[in-house]
Amino acid sequence: MSIQRSANCSAYTDTISVLVTGEAEVPENEKCHLSMPATFSCQTKAFEAPDDMTKKAMEDAAMEKLSALGCDTSTAVTTFHTNIVGSQSMEYSAEKLSNLGMASNCFREGNDPNHITHRANATCNAMYDMTDSEGRRVRDVFRSFTSSLGTCDVSDEGMPQLMEDLRKVAAHNGEINGFKVDRPEDLRCSFSVLPIL
Numbered sequence: 001m002s003i004q005r006s007a008n009c010s011a012y013t014d015t016i017s018v019l020v021t022g023e024a025e026v027p028e029n030e031k032c033h034l035s036m037p038a039t040f041s042c043q044t045k046a047f048e049a050p051d052d053m054t055k056k057a058m059e060d061a062a063m064e065k066l067s068a069l070g071c072d073t074s075t076a077v078t079t080f081h082t083n084i085v086g087s088q089s090m091e092y093s094a095e096k097l098s099n100l101g102m103a104s105n106c107f108r109e110g111n112d113p114n115h116i117t118h119r120a121n122a123t124c125n126a127m128y129d130m131t132d133s134e135g136r137r138v139r140d141v142f143r144s145f146t147s148s149l150g151t152c153d154v155s156d157e158g159m160p161q162l163m164e165d166l167r168k169v170a171a172h173n174g175e176i177n178g179f180k181v182d183r184p185e186d187l188r189c190s191f192s193v194l195p196i197l
Contacts, residue, residue, distance in 0.1 A: 006054040009042040015157075016040045020050045022080040024062035032071035036062050036078075040085075045160040047084050055080065092165070094172035094184070097149060103165045105153040116150035118195050122166035124187035126179070133178035145174035145187065154193055163191055 009016065018041040026032035036058045043051040050058065058080070063073045092104050102111055103120065124145045129137045147169035151162055164184070171184040181187060 003038045003040055006039055006041040006043075006050075007057060008051060008053050009040060016042055016085060018043060018047050018050070019083045019085050020054055020058065020080060021083075022050075022058060022062075022078055024059070024066060024076055024078045026066065026071045026073070026076050029071065032066055032069060032076070034062065034065055034069075041082075044157075045164045047161075048082060050080050050082060094168040097165050097169050098147075098172055101148075101150055103149045103151040103153075103162050105151060105158050105161060113150065115152045116196060118151050118154050118193050119148060120151045120154075120162055120166055120191065120193045121148045122146065122163070122170050122189045122191050124167060124170040124174075124189035126174070126181050126186055127188050128182065128186045130174070130182075131180045138179075140179075143174075143179065145170040145177075145179075147173060150196075151193070162193075163189070166191060 003019070020039045020041050022036040024034055024036060039054060039058055041050055041054045043054065059078050062078060063076060066073050066076055092100070097104065100106075100111060102113070102116060106112070106115060124147070125141055126139070126143065126145070127141060129139045132138050147166045149165060149169060154162070167184045167187055167189055170187055170189065171181050174181060
């Protein structure tokens with residue numbers, strides 16, 4: 001089985017971070033079901049799903065193949081699976097990050113608090129509508145959600161994942177306090193990273 005590379009791996013120095021697989025199908029039509037070619041992605045964040053560039057390329061190829069089979073692609077659905085293969089060894093959920101008090105990058109250190117070198121903080125504001133505890137859609141760009149995590153890696157390569165972790169925990173903290181954002185990416189955040197003395 002050959003594995004293709006996403007266009008986000010255009011430079012030879014780009015590090016492969018995720019192996020993406022998936023299926024495309026037209027519901028209730030057995031002949032219109034196929035597995036998409038496995039694809040290496042070099043995305044630097046949000047490893048739980050393919051980035052837009054990788055997803056679009058895989059979907060376009062799948063729709064072309066489904067059309068060649070005579071399938072109506074207007075109702076086709078796609079499903080993606082990712083496996084982290086690069087230097088990012090683990091990505092935790094917002095709840096687990098919050099419970100640990102440490103960023104995903106501390107996985108490589110066995111989640112040992114003694115390996116924390118810095119404390120990273122984020123103050124975030126929702127730029128779009130949120131759902132409050134009573135199920136109403138509200139917008140409050142002045143409401144702040146905060147997060148704070150110990151981190152074991154503050155390198156340039158580790159920063160995108162660290163910022164994503166902080167954003168996810170801030171969104172989680174907002175939900176605990178009655179305001180759920182649609183996606184953590186809807187938060188605009190300011191970050192600070194301070195060494196632990």
